[in-house]
Amino acid sequence: MARNTYLKKVLGEDRLERLANTKVIMIGAGGIGCELLKDLLLSGYGEIHIVDLDTVTLSNLNRQFLFRKKDIDKSKSLTIAKAVQSFNYFNAKLVPHHGNIMDTTQFPLSWWDQFSFIYNALDNLEARRYVNKMALFLKKPLMESGTTGFEGQIQPIYPYYSECFDCQAKVTPKTYPVCTIRSTPSLPVHCITWAKEFLFHQLFDESESDLSNSETIQNETDDAQEIENLAQEANELIELRKSIKTTDASPFIEQLVLKIFKGDIERLLLIDTLWKSRKKPTPLDWSTYKAPVTGMLSDISNQSLLINDTKVWTVLENIYVLYKSGSILQRRIKSGKESFISFDKDDEDTLNFVAAAANLRSSIFNIPIMSKFDIKQIAGNIIPAIATTNAIISGFSSLNGTRYFKYNYDQTGSVDFTPISKESSTVFISIKPNKYITAAALVSPNEKCPSSSLLSRGVFQITEEQRQTLTLGELVEKLVKKYGYEEGDLSVIVGKSRLVYDIDFDDNVEKKLSEIGGIGDGELILVQDENDRLENLELYVKVTDEEREHVLPELKLRPKKSVGDDQSVETEEESGGDVEQVDGVVNENDAIVIIDEEDDGLVELDEPALKKRRIQVQSLA
């Protein structure tokens, strides 16, 4: 009996044949990736590329079944490709890539072009957005997926025919004003952010902390006294950092404690304006702790504290942990093996230091102290994760992705995704007893989505030689001719926001494209109509060896829509009010999520009209 008999029965001969000749890419080889790769392999795909930049860690092993203890610190993509060989029953070709998917040198647009389908198994927003953009550029179908604890979701994305990843607003990590973090914390998370992003960063990490950026601070407060104080605090830390290598452990930590938990606080208390409507902090009374800490340090049995993650340490114990971890970090720097140390939730020394410092600051500001276990969750942006949820979500990802190959898109080259988007659905799973698995039909792109609707995209092909001879002025002329900008009133922006041309700024028109910077292979150019008549155009620069005239994409730019249009208001209402949908787009490392927060997501009062989402829910099983 042939091995693929079962598959033939379910998928049909045509589809199986198509799958066997298909190249797909899976981005991310973690919790979802392990499950998904197994599913794709056993679905009969001919060639699977795997991209991941990470290495295996111990806390992966509770769910990522393709990794073993011996694989710790090895490349995920390379390990996973080897691990599945034992059940590569249909002889798929596996091509692992160790690297960052956003690296345009390793993964230029031309490289993406070889794949028929993109499977995302990512854990962060930035990469998800990037892949979404690539899918839109190339009009390639993309399967998005994510899990957190018992919740999860998949979303098939058929570019311009269904919602893209950016069509619905995502929960982004919460940020706090610098002044709250540095001067007036009121929650444990403020103190944890301070300990991790400011104190630890400033003392041990490579560059200066963003939290000492004077520009940001000046945007937030006019209080000259506070601004001056913040600058002084930061500078003193830099001084202290210089002494890491020259002082012994004890005086170093003592100086540190005296400065940050006593001196800095006393100085902060002098700024009256801060305490008008706030409870004042209480500086650490070092004299009462000095002797007991010395006592604790001399008793080796106290070291067990460092590994007791769930105990809530007392103030004294926190000082002890700060001493222990601080001196280990100092020793690591002194040894010369590391020139700097970055915070890593899996690096116990850094975690102990941050937990203890955060707690001491909390106690000074009358904020509850937390266990190391809980601090780790917040500081490390840890999202709970288990195999079962990943198995279900990967199952849906592969099941729904494989449906695409019922159709013959590859051979026909068609990008009319109407039929497939009609029969595809977004799927949510939830622990809530009345929810379980919920599917919702795909909907058209959001009319005010900056990625799908408010701009057109295309590839601008050019040879290296042309790049060195064509001037920016000539390119502008071509753009006008091709897309019909009125009176040539357009602007050209490269990189994140560098303006290189508009009608009043013609300094660069004589320059060759290669001289301008930002117009190289894999870079993006944004063209805007200054008359606001035509929508924005984003061009992906592709430098090829093909000897032919540089090509601007064949596109008809649509009239520009403004975000304030009537229909967009409507969409906003329709997408509001439903926390579920946002929940689903979670991922392992993005947001600070505090689980078990009782009461969360509660609808206030019994307000009569609840806003409903437009998509039709097919089943509420």
Next chain:
Amino acid sequence: MLIDKETRYDRQLRLWATTGQSNLESSHICLINASSTGSEILKNLVLPGIGEFTIIDHRYVSSRDLSGNFFLKHRDLGKGLAEAISVNLNELNTDVKGHSINRNIRAILEEESPEFWDTYNVVIVSEYISGLDILKEILWKKRIPLLIVNTVGFYGSLNLIANEITVIETHDPSRLYDLRIDKPWPELQQFVDSIDLDALDDTDHAHIPYIVIYIKALDSWKQDHNNQAPQNYNEKKQFRKYIESLSRNINLEANFIEASNSIHRALQKTEIPNSIQKLFEKVNILDENLTSSTPIFWIYIKALKRFVELNNYQLPLPGKLPDMASDTTNYVKLQTLYREKAKRDQELFTAEVIRILNALGRSKDEISNESITSFCKNSQLLFVTQGSKKLYTSTLVQELLDNTNESNKENFNTLGIYFSILTFNLFTEKYRRAPSLKDLEFFKMLFIEEFMVSPPVPSAIEATFKETLSHNTRSYHNLSSLMGGVVSQEVLKLATAQYTPLDNLFVFDGVRSISEKWKI
């Protein structure tokens, strides 16, 4: 817990904590049939560290197995299927003990005494087995939960057969803080009365925790409203305005801003939820029905009933406070008040439990402080269900037919999938092979006979039969993987004794990516 283990299990300990983990680690799961779905289930249980597992299967690895079951390797050809999979699974986590029994399940059922099954906490049957009814009877009597999972083509079903499931730690997402704003106990009232808002200076005024503000505000509201709390949306809005008006500056005073934002907490009623009320009415807690073998959960319920009768019809206070804007002194005072009251409630509750146990001649060693604490904290959200050992009832058949008779536009219903799977198993039992499309007529006859349906078979059901028969494989890996995830999720709930389990039939349609649930 060892540090290595703590790190390994870190991401799941954040879901079920060490109590859930130790429950999991003392569980022994039995899988009958080393199918592709079965391997998926066990993989998802071995990874998080289930205590032990046993696979029962009498078959040997053949080359056809090497296509859907990823835990088989070429070197396993010819070995016992159960053993090969057990060994390969064990590589995932050496903390887990894996066993295999290379015997026919039918033989075990005929030759072994029922005590054979005592070792297992949960038994899973994957796909069809001969003798399912006998197994069901044995496990039902022994109160061992049985999960039956079936996959055919794009379809799947899961039955959870257990006479009773009780869960204390439900992690119910609808959980609210129990603050007793509307019914403060005397000590809390005293504390609130001791604070005179008007006499405070501005700093202190802006640091009075909202609990105090709520109790005061609700008191004076009631005085003006016939002793009634705000009833409808309008009144609730007015009440919020009233709270805001108590502030000296609603844009600056963080505690009043919070009070306004969390107004639902002030309006929450202290009452016994219906679901708990119903438990008090169960006959198994009548004095005459309590015995030396009554599960401890029901002893707790009995004690809880007595407790509320003695305590103004209020459940034990969980005693947990949310974060709120406050100065430390007052927050700590409140925390102490709530904690002390929770402790007192717990002591009263414990006394009731011990009284009942004594009366039954049972030892108080049966209970622990931890289990009492957990019960008292969760007493509003307990989950109890009585199951059924039937795979279907006449009501379910009727529902199937009713659905198809309606002007069903899609000409399809999910329940049809389940009956299709049941018929599939009947056919297999009868003809010792899987049915295919050419067996459609026999298949329909079997369905009509077994479920006592008058012919002809409605077209919507026939369509589902056709779909089932044309994809008549139980080894479509993608579906095995998906259903494996669903089943292992349920086993995790049973093993950790946390979260609300399936109650009790789940049907999955992989063509439409939807699922539905029924209670048999």
